[in-house]
Amino acid sequence: MSSFRTLDDLPAEQRVLVRLDLNSPVEDGVVQDNRRFSRHAETVAELAESGHRVALMAHQGRPGRDTFVSLEQHADILAEHAGVDVDFVADTFGDDALAAVRDLDAGDVLLLENTRMTDDELPEKAPEEHAASDFVQTLAPEFDAYVNDAYSAAHRKHASLVGFPLKLPSYAGRVMETEYEANTAIAEREFDGDVTMVVGGTKATDVIGVMEALDEKVDQFLLGGVAGELFLRAAGYPVGEDVDTELFDEQWSANEETIRSVLEERRDQVTLASDLAYEDADGERGEVAVEDIVEKTQSFLDVGSDTVADYEPVIRDSEAVFVKGALGVFEDERFSVGTVGVLEAIADTDCFSVVGGGDTSRAITMYGMSEDDFSHVSIAGGAYIRALTGEPLPAVELLVQSAAEDAA
Template sequence: MTLRSVKEADVAGKRVLVRVDFNVDVVNGKVVDDFRIRAALPTLELLHKGEAKKIVLLSHLGRPQGRDPQFDLVPVEKHLRELTTVPFELHENLRFDVREEKNDPEFARQLAELGDLYVNDAFADSHREHTSIVGLAALLPSYAGLNLESEVEHLLQALSPSHPALAIIGGAKFETKEPLLQKLLSTYNKVLLGGVLGNDLLKARGLPVGTSLVAGVIAPTSLAGNERLLSPVDLIVVGEGKGGRTSQTGDVRASEKIVDIGPQTAEAWSKEIAGAQFVLWNGPMGVYEAGHTSGTDALATAITNSACRAVIGGGDTIAAIMKHTFDPEKVFLSTGGGAMLQFLIDGTLPGIEILKK
C-alpha cells in the first residue's frame, strides 16, 4: 500500500489543514492522557520545518449534541502549547457542527477554504466516513501524516506476521470482533480471548459465566470448537457484596461475575507470549476500569520482557504497557482502538483509501 506522504508535500508558504485525533480524556479542565496528542508532534514539526505559512489543526472531542462548553478544545490547545513551540491554530470541536458526522459536502467546502493542503494524521478516526476525514480530503491536495503512515506500516505487518504469531483480544467493545476473529484464525497460530469475548467463548463451550457480561457474537457451532481459540482456564470472579475469589472455569456460581483472567491463565498465556515471534493485542483481560487489572498487567509484563515484536491497541491495554519500560523499535502502540480492529478486518479504511497514490 503506497500513500501520498506529507514528506513529499511542498508546504512552503501554504496553509495546511491537519486532521488530528485529540479525542482525549479531560478532567477538571486538564488533559489526563496525552498519548494521542504526542503522536501528532512529528507531523507538526515536519510542517514547521517545511515553512508552512499556517498550520490549522482539526479534531473532535467527545460526543457533544451541538455546541457544548463541556467539550471545548481549549484545555487540549493549552496542553499542546506546553509540548511544542510550533505555531498552530486549533479549530473548534468539529462535532459542534452536526454536519461533521454526515460527510456533508457544504461543510467540507467551508473547511477547505481554511487551507491549501490537507494532511490526515488521525488514524484513530479514519474508519469513519466523516466530513473532515473523507469529504475534505477530496477537495484539497491530500496527504498522509507521519503517525498515520506509521500505523499503516505496523498494521500491515500484523496482517502478515512472523511465526509463531499470537493474537490476544479482550475488552468490551465487541461489535466488530467476530469477523476479526475469523481473520485472525486464518493468520495467527493461536488467538487468546479475555474480557467479554472470553466470557462469550466460555459460554459457547457450555461453561457457566454467572451474571457476567457477554456479547453473544460467538455461535457455539462456528468458532467455539476451534482448538486454536484459547479461553481462560481460571478466572477472578466476584459475587454480590463480596470480595473476589479465584475460580476454575466450570465453577463460576450463578450469582458471580467474571472480572479478570485468573493467575493460572496469566502464567500460561505469559508463556505463550514468551514463545511467540509476533504478538497482536487489543483490549484488556478484565474489567480494567473497575481496578481488575492483574491479568492485563501480567501479559503486559510478559510482552515487555519478551524478544517478540508486538502491535498493541486500545486505551486500557496501552495504559498497562506504559507502566513498563519497553523498546519502541519492537513494541508499537497504536492510537486506534476501533480503527485498528477495522483495519485488521478490511486491510484499509475510508480515510486511508482516499490517500492512496
C-alpha cells in the first residue's frame, strides 16, 4: 500500500482540524481517564507547540446509550495529559463553533462538541456523500489541513473520518502513524524467525477470523480464553460447553464447523492448553490437566500453570509475537496466571511484540508491567482486529487517497 502523509509533512502555521478518538468508559456520568487521552496528548502537544491553530473533533458513545455524553470533561483530561490549555465549545459546527474556531491564535487548542451530536456524522456513507454534508461543507473552509489521529475509529465510515479528507489536504497524526505501522506489521513485514500469535478472549469469531487470515504468516498460534476452550472441545475434550451457555453454546453453534476445519488442517500450527484453572469449593484457584477432565462441571477461568510453561519457550524463540485476547479472567487475580505469564514472557524477550484489544492490554498496567517492554500496545479494538485480518480501514484509505491526489 502506498502511504499517507504525517505531521512531518505538515506545512507551518496551519489552521488544523484534527480527529481524535477519545471514546472512553463513562461511570455515573464521569468520563474515565485512559490511554486514549495520554496517547492523543502527544499529537495535540506537538501541533500546539509547533504554532498551529488546532481544533479537535472526537466522539463519545452512541445516541441512546449512557456513554453518549458531552466532551466537556474530555477537554480537561486531555489538557492535563498534553500540558497545554484545551478550550471547549458545546457546539459541533454551528455559529458558536465557528466563532470559537475563528478566535484561535497560534498554539491554541479547541475541542468541539461530540461529533455524534450532529445527525450528519453517524450514518455509514460513502466519503463523497459525507463530504457534501452541511457538517463537512461548513467546517472544512475554516481550515488549511485535516489530521486524522483516530486509528481506533478508522473502521467507521463517519463524516468526521472520511468526509474531510476529500475537502482538505490530509495527514496522519502520531497515534495513527504508530498504530498503523505496528498493527499491519504481521501482514506486511517479513520476519526472519518464527512469528507467534497468542489468541484468547471471549470473542471466538474474532479469533477464528484472525487464525484464518494469518495462517500463512504465523508459525504458531497459542490458544486460551473462551476461544481456546472451544478449540479443546473440537479436539474431543468435554469442555467449552454447558456451564455458561451464553459464552459457549451460541459461539459453538456459530463456529463449530470452522473451528473443526482450522484444527484439522492446521493441527501442527495450533497449541492448545494442556491444563485449565477453576474456582474450587474453598474459593481458591484449582488446576486440572485437560486429559483428566471427564465431564465439565464448572467454569474454567484461566489456562493452567503447565500451559504457561508450555507457551514460554515458544515465545522465547520467536522473532515476533502478537497478542489478541486474554487467556483467562485476568481481572480476578486468581485467574491472571495465563495472561500475565504470557505477557511477562513477551516482555522478557527482545522480540517484536504487539498487544492489542482494549481488555487484554489493560492487564499490562494492572499487573505492574511497563508498556515500554512491548514494541507496541494498541489502543484499538475493532480496528486492531481488522488490521490483523487485512480488512481495509476506510479512514486510512482516505488519508492515502488524499496524499496521492495532492501529489498528482
